[in-house]
Amino acid sequence: MTAATTAYGVVTVDVDRAEWPRAVTQARDEGFAFFDLLTAVDREGDGFDVVLRLWDPRRRTGLVLRTRCPRDDARVPTLLGVFAGAGWHERATAELFGIAFEGHVTTPLLLPASFEGHPLRKEFVLAARVAKRWPGAKEPGESDADLATPSRRRPQPPGVPPGWGERS
Amino acid sequence: MTPYEQGLAALRAAQYPVPVRSRGVIALLEENCTVCMVCARECPDWCIEIDSHKETLPPRTERGRPRVLHVLDRFAIDFALCMWCGICIEACPFDALFWSPELPPATRDPAELVHERAELRAWLATVPAPPALDPAAAPAKEQQDADRRSGPG
Ligand code: SF4
Ligand code: SF4
Secondary structure, three states: OEEEEEEOOEEEEEEOHHHHHHHHHHHHHOOOOEEEEEEEEEOHHHOEEEEEEEEEOOOOEEEEEEEEEOHHHOEEEOOOOOOOOHHHHHHHHHHHHOOEEEOOOOOOOOOOOOOOOOOOOOOOOOOHHHHOOOHHHOOOOOOHHHHHOOOOOOOOOOOOOOOOOOOO | OOHHHHHHHHHHHOOOOOOOOOOOEEEEOHHHOOOOOHHHHHOOOOOEEEEEEEEEEOOOOOOOOOEEEEEEEEEEEEOOOOOOOOHHHHHOOOOOEEEEOOOOOOOOOHHHHEEOHHHHHHHHHHOOOOOOOOOOOOOOHHHHHHHHHHOOO
8 A cells, every 4th residue: 555645845655564665666766766865753652654765866856755664563674675775774773763674684883782772762761861960850940959959849851751860 | 372273263253154044053032031941841952051049029019919030040052962953942932042043163172062141142143133024914012012002192
C-alpha cells in the first residue's frame, strides 16, 4: 500500500516496509536519483518511521518516502542495493534509534563502542539531564539559594522521569 | 596579540553580510521581562538561567493592598548549549526576547559563550524593526491604547 500526502509543500509517499526497496528503486529510476538523507522518527506507541529524502536534479524537486515498523519489531529492509550511500545513514539510524536494516550488518558510526542504549529514542534519558540542575525549577521570584529549601512540590522538567537527578 | 587573537579580532570586526531575519544571537528587553520563567522552562536545552527575588510595594491608596513584584537579578543564555530553535522567543508571553542577526563572538573559552544580562541587553541595538503591518490591518493593540489615551476626551 502506498499513499502520497503533501504538507508544507513536501510530497511524502508512505510505503509498506515489505515494499521499501522496491518503491525506492522505482522513485530513483523515475528521476529521483540523488540520495539526500535517511533518518527515523520515534512515533512512540506507533513504532518508528524511517524517512528518506530523494532529489531529482533535472526537475529540481524533492520527494520524501516513509515506511513504518513496529516498536517491538524494529527492522526495515536495507537500501544498500539501491543507493550505496545509504549505508552511512543506515548505520547512524541503527545506533541512534535501534532499528535494524535487514541485509546490512551495521557497525557503530558515531557513538563510542561502550555506549549503551539508543539516544534518539524517546525513552532515552540524557545523562546531562541528571548531571545538570533544571533551570526551570525556580519559581518567579526565586534564585538558586531558594532551591535549597525543599518546601513544596516543584515543577518537573519535561521528559525526565520522576526521581532522576534528585540528590539528597 | 597572538595570531589567534588577531584572527579573532578580524572576525569580530568583519561585517559578515547575513539576511536581516537571521537567527544570530538572542537579545533581552529587560523592561518587558516579568520573570515568569516560561522561557527557562520551555528551552529544550536548559540553557537559560534566571534568578530573581520578591519585593513588596506599599499600597498605592489608603485602602489598597501591598503588591509583590518579581525583580530580575540574573538572566543568562549559554550559547554553547543553545541550538537556535527560537522556542524561548516564541514562548515569551511578554515580548522580552528577540532575534538579532549578529553572531555571538567566537571565543576560545566556552564559558565566554554564557551571555549575561548586560550582554543580552546590548544585542537589542542590533535587532531589526518588526515587519510592517499589512496596510489594511488594524493598528496594534498598544497603538490603539495609546491613541485612545492621547485622543480627545
Ligand atoms: S533558542 Fe532554543 S535552545 Fe536557544 S535559548 Fe532559546 S529555547 Fe533555548
Ligand atoms: S518568558 Fe519572557 S517574560 Fe518570562 S522570564 Fe522569559 S524573557 Fe522574561
